[in-house]
Amino acid sequence: MRRALDRTSRGDWWNDTRLHLCRNEADSIDSAVSTLIRRGTPTPTSDQVVAATSFGLWTGLTGAGIARDPLLGYETTLWQPRLQHAFPYRGDRRRKYIHARLYEVRVLRNRIAHHEPIYRSPLQQLHDDILEIAGMIHPDAHAYIQEHSRAQELIDQMQTALTTGEIRF
Structure with a gap:
């Protein structure tokens, strides 16, 4: 899923200004970054952030987001352009x-x-x-x-x- 999300970004897809996340998913990433900083990693790499996230984040990213919302509807903002590629044999x-x-x-x-x-x-x-x-x-x-x-x-x-x-x- 990470590779599919990285398709149009620099590796830190969560910082892509064209991508908007719902509060739960944004909070999950913020929590991972905060935890890494608190544990002594002042500038976490994208690999470290991904490793620190929970299974709940990744499950949430396949959810609806806010259905039919042009910015927060995950079907059109995450799934169709990016995440469907994480499941090529679906x-x-x-x-x-x-x-x-x-x-x-x-x-x-x-x-x-x-x-x-x-x-x-x-x-x-x-x-x-x-x-x-x-x-x-x-x-x-x-x-x-x-x-x-x-x-x-x-x-x-x-x-x-x-x-x-x-x-x-």
Whole structure:
């Protein structure tokens, strides 16, 4: 997504005067910059700023922004000219579809990060969503995750435990 946003800027796409962000996304970037400065990086590079941002920022950038607003409507200001290029293998999937999948994955990620229970979450669907999103970026990303992740094995073990009572370690 960063490369797609950088297509018409110098690497710090958030400073592009032609690009307007809604308050949540602008605050997220400002917070990342402030954190870096507070931690001793007086002039953070664009790489450092991107690394310091949250998954929520990137999910938000695929959202609607303020729909039909000529400056803050993300469909026409971010998605069409830039962000759609971050998902070259998306087929006919639209921004709304990708945003919905990213949003649900973000919710799962936050639950895990905050040590909240996830056993009632639709783990199979979320796993499939992660693979689908990766595949929209590049088929090799999908294949890599599928080959190296144990998530499907663990989801299958959980299903077995729930249906038969058999627990395998």
